[in-house]
Amino acid sequence: MSERPSSFETVCWRDGAVVMLDQRLLPEIERYNTYEDAHGVAHAIRTMVIRGAPAIGVAAALGVALAATRTSGDARAVARAANDACDLLAATRPTAVNLFWALDRMRRRLSSSTSNDAVALRQALLAEALAIREEDIAMCRRMGSHGAALVPDGATILTHCNAGGLATAGHGTALGVVRSAVEQGKRVRVLADETRPLLQGARLTAWELARDGIPVTVIVDGAAASHLARGEIDMVVVGADRVAANGDFANKIGTLGVALAAAAHGVPFYVAAPWSTVDLATPDGAAIPIEERAADEVTHIHGRRVTPEGVPVRNPAFDVTPARLVTALITDRGLAQPPNAETIGRLAEGATP
Amino acid sequence: MSERPSSFETVCWRDGAVVMLDQRLLPEIERYNTYEDAHGVAHAIRTMVIRGAPAIGVAAALGVALAATRTSGDARAVARAANDACDLLAATRPTAVNLFWALDRMRRRLSSSTSNDAVALRQALLAEALAIREEDIAMCRRMGSHGAALVPDGATILTHCNAGGLATAGHGTALGVVRSAVEQGKRVRVLADETRPLLQGARLTAWELARDGIPVTVIVDGAAASHLARGEIDMVVVGADRVAANGDFANKIGTLGVALAAAAHGVPFYVAAPWSTVDLATPDGAAIPIEERAADEVTHIHGRRVTPEGVPVRNPAFDVTPARLVTALITDRGLAQPPNAETIGRLAEGATP
Numbered sequence: 090m091s092e093r094p095s096s097f098e099t100v101c102w103r104d105g106a107v108v109m110l111d112q113r114l115l116p117e118i119e120r121y122n123t124y125e126d127a128h129g130v131a132h133a134i135r136t137m138v139i140r141g142a143p144a145i146g147v148a149a150a151l152g153v154a155l156a157a158t159r160t161s162g163d164a165r166a167v168a169r170a171a172n173d174a175c176d177l178l179a180a181t182r183p184t185a186v187n188l189f190w191a192l193d194r195m196r197r198r199l200s201s202s203t204s205n206d207a208v209a210l211r212q213a214l215l216a217e218a219l220a221i222r223e224e225d226i227a228m229c230r231r232m233g234s235h236g237a238a239l240v241p242d243g244a245t246i247l248t249h250c251n252a253g254g255l256a257t258a259g260h261g262t263a264l265g266v267v268r269s270a271v272e273q274g275k276r277v278r279v280l281a282d283e284t285r286p287l288l289q290g291a292r293l294t295a296w297e298l299a300r301d302g303i304p305v306t307v308i309v310d311g312a313a314a315s316h317l318a319r320g321e322i323d324m325v326v327v328g329a330d331r332v333a334a335n336g337d338f339a340n341k342i343g344t345l346g347v348a349l350a351a352a353a354h355g356v357p358f359y360v361a362a363p364w365s366t367v368d369l370a371t372p373d374g375a376a377i378p379i380e381e382r383a384a385d386e387v388t389h390i391h392g393r394r395v396t397p398e399g400v401p402v403r404n405p406a407f408d409v410t411p412a413r414l415v416t417a418l419i420t421d422r423g424l425a426q427p428p429n430a431e432t433i434g435r436l437a438e439g440a441t442p
Numbered sequence: 443m444s445e446r447p448s449s450f451e452t453v454c455w456r457d458g459a460v461v462m463l464d465q466r467l468l469p470e471i472e473r474y475n476t477y478e479d480a481h482g483v484a485h486a487i488r489t490m491v492i493r494g495a496p497a498i499g500v501a502a503a504l505g506v507a508l509a510a511t512r513t514s515g516d517a518r519a520v521a522r523a524a525n526d527a528c529d530l531l532a533a534t535r536p537t538a539v540n541l542f543w544a545l546d547r548m549r550r551r552l553s554s555s556t557s558n559d560a561v562a563l564r565q566a567l568l569a570e571a572l573a574i575r576e577e578d579i580a581m582c583r584r585m586g587s588h589g590a591a592l593v594p595d596g597a598t599i600l601t602h603c604n605a606g607g608l609a610t611a612g613h614g615t616a617l618g619v620v621r622s623a624v625e626q627g628k629r630v631r632v633l634a635d636e637t638r639p640l641l642q643g644a645r646l647t648a649w650e651l652a653r654d655g656i657p658v659t660v661i662v663d664g665a666a667a668s669h670l671a672r673g674e675i676d677m678v679v680v681g682a683d684r685v686a687a688n689g690d691f692a693n694k695i696g697t698l699g700v701a702l703a704a705a706a707h708g709v710p711f712y713v714a715a716p717w718s719t720v721d722l723a724t725p726d727g728a729a730i731p732i733e734e735r736a737a738d739e740v741t742h743i744h745g746r747r748v749t750p751e752g753v754p755v756r757n758p759a760f761d762v763t764p765a766r767l768v769t770a771l772i773t774d775r776g777l778a779q780p781p782n783a784e785t786i787g788r789l790a791e792g793a794t795p
Contacts, residue, residue, distance in 0.1 A: 116750035249664075280756075283740070285638060285662040288748050291740075295753045307755045309638040309740060310664045311602075311696020315761035318698060343664020345671060346699050349706050387636070387644075387662060390743045395641050397469035400648045402660045403633075408668035 096300050099255050100139055100148045102219060105158060107151045109139045112255055112289075116296040127156040127174035134181040134188075137287065141256020142330045142366055143229075146187030147222045149178040153195040154218035157211045164207045171199050171214055184339055184380045184407050186331040186368045191221055222258045228363040228421035229260035233269030236326065236361050236419040240270040240277060244323040247313060247351075249282040250341035251293035252328025252361065262328040262361040264294065266419060271303055278304040280322060282313055284341060286386040286404065310343050314350035325351045326419075329362035336412025336428030337374030338362070342405055348414040357416040360428070364420045369437060374409035382406045449653050452608050453492055453501045455572060458511060460504045462492045465608055465642075469649040480509040480527035487534040487541075490640065494609020495683045496582070496716055499540030500575045502531040506548040507571035510564045517560045524552050524567055537692055537733045537760050539684040543718045544574055575611045581716040581774035582613035586622030589679065589714050589772040593623040593630060597676040600666060600704075602635040603694035604646035605681025605714065615681040615714040617647065619772060624656055631657040633675060635666055637694060639739040639757065663696050667703035678704045679772075682715035689765025689781030690727030691715070695758055701767040710769040713781070717773045722790060727762035735759045 098121070100109045107124040113136070114120050122138060124130045130152030133139055139148050156174035160167050175192045182188055198217040202210050240246065246267060253264035260268055270277050279298055283291035291307050298305040308316065316322055325347060329338040338360055351358040371377055387402040388394060396402060417426035422439070425432035450472070453462045460477040466489070467473050475491060477483045483505030486492055492501050509527035513520050528545045535541060551570040555563050593599065599620060606617035613621055623630050632651055636644035644660050651658040661669065669675055678700060682691040691713055704711040724730055740755040741747060749755060770779035775792070778785035 117747065282664075283638065283748070285636065285664060291749045296750045299750050299753050305753055307740060307749045307753060309695065309757075310662070311635075311638060311694075311699060312756065312758060312761070314699035314702060315695060315758060316756070318761070341664075342662065342668060346664060346667035346703055349667060349702050350699055353702050353706075387660060391746045393744045394470065395636070396644045396660045397649045397652050400652050400658055400660060403665065403669070404662075405665060405668060408665070408671070 097254065097297070099144050099258060100151065101222070102151055102215070107148065107155050109133055109148065110255070111138050112140060112293060113138060115292050124155065126159060127152045127177055130155060131177050131181050134178070140289070141251060142185035142187040142328070143225050143257040143262065143363055144255070145182060145185050146191035146365065147225050147258045149188050150191040150195055150218035150221040152178050153192065154215040157214040162207065164205045164210045167207050167210045168199055171195065182380060183378050184330045187363070187365050190365045194221060225258040225363070226260055229257050229262060229265040230269070231421040232262060232361055232363060232419055233260060233265035235423055236266030236359065237269035237273050237275070239324070239359060239417065239419070240266065240275055241323055242275045244275070244277050245280060245321060246277055247280045247282070247316070247322045247325045247347065248294060249290065249327050249344050249347050250284045251289040253294055253297045255293045255297055256328060262363065263326040264298065266326050266359070266361050267303060268301065278306070280316060281305055281307050282310045282343065282347065283307055284343060285310055289341070313347050317350045317354045317356055322356055324357045324359065326359040326361055329360050329366050330407055331371065331377050332360070332362055332367040332418060333371040333373045333377060334369045334433060335373045335430050336415060336418060336425065336433055337409055338415070339374065339377045339379065339407045339409050342408050345408040345410045348410045352414045358414060359417050359419055360415050361419040364422050364436070367420065367433065374411060377409055379409070380406045450607065450650070452497050452611060453504065454575070455504055455568070460501065460508050462486055462501065463608070464491050465493060465646060466491060468645050477508065479512060480505045480530055483508060484530050484534050487531065493642070494604060495538035495540040495681070495719055496578050496610040496615065497608070498535060498538050499544035499718065500578050500611045502541050503544040503548050503571035503574040505531050506545065507568040510567040515560065517558045517563045520560050520563045521552055524548065535733060536731050537683045539721045540716070540718050547574060578611040578716070579613055582610050582615060582618040583622070584774040585615060585714055585716060585772055586613060586618035588776055589619030589712065590622035590626050590628070592677070592712060592770065592772070593619065593628055594676055595628045597628070597630050598633060598674060599630055600633045600635070600669070600675045600678045600700065601647060602643065602680050602697050602700050603637045604642040606647055606650045608646045608650055609681060615716065616679040617651065619679050619712070619714050620656060621654065631659070633669060634658055634660050635663045635696065635700065636660055637696060638663055642694070666700050670703045670707045670709055675709055677710045677712060679712040679714055682713050682719050683760055684724065684730050685713070685715055685720040685771060686724040686726045686730060687722045687786060688726045688783050689768060689771060689778065689786055690762055692727065692730045692732065692760045692762050695761050698761040698763045701763045705767045711767060712770050712772055713768050714772040717775050717789070720773065720786065727764060730762055732762070733759045
């Protein structure tokens, strides 16, 4: 088993600034943007320079560290800047729970600091954000190794959206399972839903798997059910933006349809998500707020109109899949198989079932 | 009840030529192309200037008439030209059974003609093609009136692809049901799947319903399951490219996923198709050939690449939905409710159940 380093950097700290791979330009252009303040980071999250629940959490934490390190003055000024950055960043995307989890950690670090030393406080906040980033990669690797055990050699794996290295600080959640299976020497191929409206499957999943030499084929979202019905798919694995206490989960719009089609054809359906995505305060899927994004994501593709002028659209960014359609929830703490209040409760207590 | 005339012409005969609305340019541009020979018509069908099983059948019949009327010489020369046109047009699209049905009718008309009079033969073939066109509109109206009875007042109706006036000579199959319900004074609104890869829902269904003043909202294909799960949809109605003897049917890729999601949430799912779409020689869905179209329909949108260079795609144009997911098959002969060998057999005998 060999751990392959990631061949790209999704979000990192470099020369006192936050650097992100601009995912809106992939696969055509690989451009890294540098952000010098928290407003820039918030705008990048809102406009989806970076996306994916874990990556958003890491970016937000680094955004808070950025606000702190760029603030001169005393510890109170640094704390105020960091707090303001938390408020600003919390308002970027409503569905991904990792965002709030990461910001809570930054706030806790902030309030636990009793030092009046501005330098020490800046360092502590940067260290916390960098720790969140490192832990994210480590979590993906643990999740990957738990999930890889579920992947048969020779499997064709369907995935939706991008729950990959690009959606995390590295390795990926759903694609982390794929990468870990490959590292174990298993031969796999991936079928990637293109994932309208923003085409994260066609653009991002295809790009990062091809880059790592893992065979990937793209299909339109509507084709998934047909490939499942034809027996061409051995398992489905997707990420999650929020997992409720009962195992219901929110993920990119289109996930529910894939889950229903997988269940109808007896194909195992897995959700790979770091424990930070599990929100025990959310009892079930009905309680998850669903972000409705701008109409032009649907009405225009590459700046050109595809719907008639004046015709309205609906654009929910996520849907909710009930736990009963999920074979297992794969987390860095282990599996909840099947996911329900009891199996998730056991993971919450730290035990690996 | 008032019969509203169609506000556009999908395919018609004008000044001795075949005229088609170029559906590739909608909704931005409403351009009518004139075809002077059968090769032009075949190319138009293959490149999807016109699409939709009934419209393809009408266009092909008119293409044969065009070949006949443009051939000088004796009746034998006219017959040869018409036969060659049938062969040429039969090779354009493999899944739509109406194409073969329409060409068979043209061939039968040809072989039943004992006249050595070239003028009479040309006239007979043109009359047959025009009859197919008129009958198509009449069939859609009968289908619409059978189907409209199933539409509750105030219904929100989900549809996939375009089974509208643009997919027929006029009125439409699935959208014919909607139009007939509106003509009966029912208030309905339509939710249209955009229908990747060619976006017939976003471009065509939205265009023709908006043009007729029927409220329509566009969603991405992946959103259909979520709207069904939220109880926002009262019924689904789609068209079909071929219905097998047991009620299984082929339709635009993505239909199966919608049918599975509708069944999972207890929402009635209807298929509206003229009797000419029912192929009693095809025992079940597994026997329906599925056209795989060019990769660039998936890899490029508006000429711009959306998948990474070198990454393969799959592009089946249709999928097969099993009869068990269909609440009723709506035909111009009446309903097969639920569709199965027995109910379809009764329609085949001409009885209206």
